Amino acid sequence: MAIVSSLDAGTGELTIKVKGRFDFSAHQEFRDAYEKVDSVPGLYLVDMAETTYLDSSALGMLLLLRDHAGGDSAQIKIANCNSDVKKILTISNFEQLFDID
Amino acid sequence: MEDDSGSLKILIADDNETDRMILQAIVKKQGHAVVTASDGLEAVERFIEDQPELILLDALMPNMDGFEAARRIKELAGEDLVPIIFLTSLKDAESLAKCLEAGGDDFLSKPYNRIILQAKINAFRRMRNMHLTLQQQRDQIVIHNEHLLHEQETAKAVFDNVAHSGCLDSPNIKYLLSPLAVFNGDVLLAARKPSGGMHVLLGDYTGHGLPAAIGAMPMAEIFYALTSKGFTVEEIIKEINSKLKNILPTGVFCCACMLDIEFREREMKVWIGGLPSCVLYRSETEERIELASNHLPLGVLSSDQFKVKMQVFEVSEGDRVFMWSDGIHEARNDQDVMFGEDRLMDVFDQCKRPDQLFDDIQHSVEKFLGEAQRDDDITLVEVRIPNEEEVEELPEETIDVSDKGPMDWFLDYRLNPMSLKYFNPLPFVLQLITEVPGLRRCSGQVYTILAELFSNALEHGVLKLDSALKKNPQGFSEYYDLRSKRLENLEDGFVEFQLEHIPTDTGGQLTVVISDSGDGFDHQAKIKTDGNVQYCGRGIPLISTLCRSITYQGVGNKVEVVFEWHYQQTGS
Numbered sequence: 087m088a089i090v091s092s093l094d095a096g097t098g099e100l101t102i103k104v105k106g107r108f109d110f111s112a113h114q115e116f117r118d119a120y121e122k123v124d125s126v127p128g129l130y131l132v133d134m135a136e137t138t139y140l141d142s143s144a145l146g147m148l149l150l151l152r153d154h155a156g157g158d159s160a161q162i163k164i165a166n167c168n169s170d171v172k173k174i175l176t177i178s179n180f181e182q183l184f185d186i187d
Numbered sequence: 188m189e190d191d192s193g194s195l196k197i198l199i200a201d202d203n204e205t206d207r208m209i210l211q212a213i214v215k216k217q218g219h220a221v222v223t224a225s226d227g228l229e230a231v232e233r234f235i236e237d238q239p240e241l242i243l244l245d246a247l248m249p250n251m252d253g254f255e256a257a258r259r260i261k262e263l264a265g266e267d268l269v270p271i272i273f274l275t276s277l278k279d280a281e282s283l284a285k286c287l288e289a290g291g292d293d294f295l296s297k298p299y300n301r302i303i304l305q306a307k308i309n310a311f312r313r314m315r316n317m318h319l320t321l322q323q324q325r326d327q328i329v330i331h332n333e334h335l336l337h338e339q340e341t342a343k344a345v346f347d348n349v350a351h352s353g354c355l356d357s358p359n360i361k362y363l364l365s366p367l368a369v370f371n372g373d374v375l376l377a378a379r380k381p382s383g384g385m386h387v388l389l390g391d392y393t394g395h396g397l398p399a400a401i402g403a404m405p406m407a408e409i410f411y412a413l414t415s416k417g418f419t420v421e422e423i424i425k426e427i428n429s430k431l432k433n434i435l436p437t438g439v440f441c442c443a444c445m446l447d448i449e450f451r452e453r454e455m456k457v458w459i460g461g462l463p464s465c466v467l468y469r470s471e472t473e474e475r476i477e478l479a480s481n482h483l484p485l486g487v488l489s490s491d492q493f494k495v496k497m498q499v500f501e502v503s504e505g506d507r508v509f510m511w512s513d514g515i516h517e518a519r520n521d522q523d524v525m526f527g528e529d530r531l532m533d534v535f536d537q538c539k540r541p542d543q544l545f546d547d548i549q550h551s552v553e554k555f556l557g558e559a560q561r562d563d564d565i566t567l568v569e570v571r572i573p574n575e576e577e578v579e580e581l582p583e584e585t586i587d588v589s590d591k592g593p594m595d596w597f598l599d600y601r602l603n604p605m606s607l608k609y610f611n612p613l614p615f616v617l618q619l620i621t622e623v624p625g626l627r628r629c630s631g632q633v634y635t636i637l638a639e640l641f642s643n644a645l646e647h648g649v650l651k652l653d654s655a656l657k658k659n660p661q662g663f664s665e666y667y668d669l670r671s672k673r674l675e676n677l678e679d680g681f682v683e684f685q686l687e688h689i690p691t692d693t694g695g696q697l698t699v700v701i702s703d704s705g706d707g708f709d710h711q712a713k714i715k716t717d718g719n720v721q722y723c724g725r726g727i728p729l730i731s732t733l734c735r736s737i738t739y740q741g742v743g744n745k746v747e748v749v750f751e752w753h754y755q756q757t758g759s
Binding site for chain 1: 391393394437438439440442460461462463464479480481482483484487
């Protein structure tokens with residue numbers, strides 16, 4: 087599991103890429119990725135292209151991100167999910183809270 | 188024990204007196220205490236009696252050589268680190284290696300160099316301190332761990348009292364739940380409704396340990412309290428969501444599935460949020476219906492955003508509902524392959540006998556995991572729709588009855604459109620009625636009849652729905668959709684309760700009149716044709732000694748029910 091993030095200064099979009107298993111061990115790094123930024127992002131993209139698996143603590147981390155990003159007014163996109171990841175997000179009905187690709 | 192200056196007690200074992208004296212002098216000059224031995228046997232004895240912290244051991248000694256002495260001393264030292272420095276005149280690599288292989292931690296060659304010896308002693312003193320620190324920390328961890336386990340046991344005992352088994356022991360429920368499941372976040376609750384039906388709730392909290400268990404307690408309290416008071420499944424789920432949203436930190440939530448089964452009505456409503464699809468297995472057609480999660484888990488959305496969309500089904504005797512947490516899907520064998528949903532659904536498709544499905548699922552998982560793996564993390568529930576006789580036999584819950592309460596009173600309660608839309612008056616009315624001591628033990632029967640009559644008044648009277656619509660499978664969900672729609676758009680209409688209770692010589696009498704703004708129905712004709720007043724197309728047995736009469740009045744939009752109760756004989 088590894089977290090890589092990059093902030094596009096022009097658009098204000100923070101991209102967080104999760105590589106490998108997205109589980110409890112990612113907790114601190116994921117949090118640092120969106121908390122320790124030089125300027126406040128306007129929108130967020132969680133890139134799951136290389137995410138192999140998602141468990142309930144990962145869902146919890148996404149909720150924490152949403153809370154941090156403004157709750158109902160947050161703009162968060164979750165992109166490039168493989169079928170396993172998509173399935174978990176669908177069962178949890180997370181498309182009601184996030185823009186899922 | 189070391190004193191503050193860091194001085195050690197050092198054992199010097201050498202058969203040569205001169206060597207012993209030289210070493211003693213060097214070591215004492217460094218500020219350490221010394222004990223001596225002149226052969227291997229004495230070295231072991233000295234070790235036992237004086238408990239030195241570091242040993243300088245000559246390799247070649249009479250009676251017992253250094254290697255054997257080192258072996259015994261290390262065994263006696265056990266877990267503690269007592270460094271042994273071999274003293275040797277040998278210079279070749281093999282002999283020196285042998286010293287270390289024999290259990291020594293280092294070697295010192297002759298002629299003894301004072302500076303080197305002192306440096307080695309210091310190095311080993313640092314190592315000993317580190318070792319001691321590690322041991323102390325390890326011991327602390329063991330103690331803390333024991334405390335944690337003890338706390339968990341206490342928490343489990345409290346939880347068990349709060350959750351109690353409700354009616355999980357009913358013959359129509361089978362379940363697999365490990366004893367410590369609550370610490371995996373899994374909770375299973377079941378309770379009889381006052382109307383006779385049943386609520387079952389399976390929850391899977393995020394996280395592990397005490398935090399997962401703590402969330403389960405308020406949920407169990409709400410579930411049991413509100414079910415017994417006659418609240419609906421929608422009201423209970425909303426209340427639980429609200430509570431969890433308030434108390435759980437962001438990111439912690441509970442995936443759940445809740446069933447509301449009305450035995451007499453043969454109806455089931457299902458709420459699922461976040462758990463993998465459940466299965467409704469029809470006994471007659473052997474059809475497997477997947478009930479997919481259509482809500483976010485509990486504790487995520489605030490009350491105003493939380494909308495409840497129940498999946499409604501008609502059910503028959505022998506139909507079975509299967510629920511599970513994701514433990515089954517996520518179970519991995521030693522090739523790290525997950526059991527998955529497909530394998531689970533296969534068990535249903537290959538089923539020969541529905542009553543074996545529960546065992547089939549369990550065996551299928553066990554087989555997949557193989558010998559080495561334990562499957563006690565699996566949570567699996569089967570709820571079967573019971574037949575009529577079983578329903579009568581299901582255990583009722585007993586309630587404490589005190590013998591004083593309101594005996595003579597009257598209440599007129601009218602619900603207009605807004606109240607009808609957003610409020611269920613039954614729990615409140617039932618609460619009022621069960622304050623009468625003699626009626627508390629009959630709350631189930633009272634509730635059933637009131638619920639039926641209120642439902643008639645609202646659905647047929649005010650909303651003008653035709654119960655004939657419910658006769659066929661499509662009509663069933665159409666009926667409920669129409670009900671929601673008409674209720675949402677309701678602008679005129681009312682349902683009114685008039686309740687009166689008076690004491691009698693032998694107990695009391697309760698009269699309930701329910702009227703509605705609808706057009707009524709030709710009740711006279713109905714009674715003439717079939718002699719038995721029917722409700723919703725299904726008759727309720729009026730054999731209860733409690734219900735003295737049920738009569739329709741006016742054009743049929745007013746019904747009066749009279750209940751009588753008697754003081755129980757002492758000793759009965």
